[in-house]
Amino acid sequence: MDGAFVGLDGLLPVRAICALTGRSPATHYRSLAPRVHGPKPRRPAPVNKLTDEEVVQVLDRLNSEEFADKAPAQVGAILLDQGTYLCSESSMYRILRGHGQVRERRRQATHPAKKKPELVAAQPNDVWSWDITKLPSPIRGVYYDLMVIIDLFSRYVVHWHITTRESGLGSKEFIADAVMIHGTPGVIHADRGTSMTSKPVADLMIDLGIDRSHSRPRVSNDNPYSEAAFKTTKYHHTYPGRFGSRQDAIAWANGFFLYYNFEHRHSGIGLHTPASVFDGTYMAIHARRATVLQNAYTATPHRFSRTPLPPAGPSAAWINQPQQSEVAAHA
Structure with missing residues (x-):
């Protein structure tokens, strides 16, 4: 192979010789400078190096x-x-x-990590979560803002409102209306949107003695209950996808949230409705379910492999589950 290269060298380009001999050009060039074993030779000092x-x-x-x-x-x-x-x-x-003397000498801004929210709701009104989602209007790029507050323990939609433009003052009135109807919660959790972190909302929370909680930046699962509720909302078979006007959106939302609160059996709370958990009637419903199953088992025991029980009722709900001792303290 090397002899063929020597015989054709100067007569044909290297690539043409490689094509004729079936040898890779990289292999040819590598053979001209064989690998040197051991450490690389030290680079010679330039002639203009400072003494x-x-x-x-x-x-x-x-x-x-x-x-x-x-x-x-x-x-x-x-x-x-x-x-x-x-x-x-x-x-x-x-x-x-x-000599180790090149570094940033100016004072640099520090951005400590945001505190991870750890919340536990053992009963209604312990923790509320609220968020805003967009509802498409007839005009492309224009949306209505659907504001929703849900109770963490019961998943009950405490309050909702549709507006054409979100603002701090509007959010303050929205939260104040919910508190007026259902009482003061212990904590209200939200993400870090401009309305959620606005001064009017912060002042209202302070005046009412409500603890504020916020998601960490760019961490969507710090507000899972609101996000899940919005998915349930937009995946419902009656969701039109686009609304002709704000009045159309309000009419649809009114019917949907009545269904969600009073008819929808939520898998996260033992297949009870959010309204029954929020007002405490779910315990009687749970007992009736157990009675029906027991009667069915007594009448036809051969149809069951074990004693049937209704789904377990709601337990403590949490965001970023705290230490087990803290969860037990709230239970």
Whole structure:
């Protein structure tokens, strides 16, 4: 193979010879410079390298009182104005870097991690969660804002409102209306949207003695109950996808949330309706279900492999489950 290359060298291009001999050009070029075993040879020092004495002189000048707080570009310019040239700007940086003197000297902003919300709701009105979602209008790019507050423990939609434009003042009135109807919750959780973190809403929370809780930035599962409720809303078979007007959206939402609160059997609360858990009547319903199953088992025991029981009722609901001891304390 090497003999063929030698015979054709100078007559044809290397790629043509490789094509004729079936040899890769990379293999050919690699064979011209065989691999050297062991450490790579040390790079020879450039002829214009500064001597050790010159490096010390440059470093002393850079660390002098006159230039200690100046960048190498400034130092080089000042020295030139003074009629002195020590070395290039890149050489100054290289010398400083070699002596560990290149770093950011300005005070840098620090952004500590946001605290992870850890909330537990053991009964209605312990924790509310609220969020805003978009409802498409007839005009492309224009949306109505659906604001929804749900109770974490019962999944009950405490309050909802549709507006054409969200704002801090509007959000304050929205929360105040919910509190007026259902009482004051212990905590209200939301993401970090402009309305949720607005001053009017913050002032209202302080005045009412409600603890504020917010999701971490860009962490969607810090507000899972509101997100899940919006998915249930928009995946419902009656959801039109687009609304002709704000009045159409209100009419649809009114019917949907009546269904959701009073008819929808929620899998997260033992297949009870949110309204029955919110008002406490679910316990009687659970007992009736158990009686019906027991009667069925007594009448036809051969149809069951074990004693049937209704789905377990709701237990403590949480966002980012805290320590088990804390969950038990709320239970």
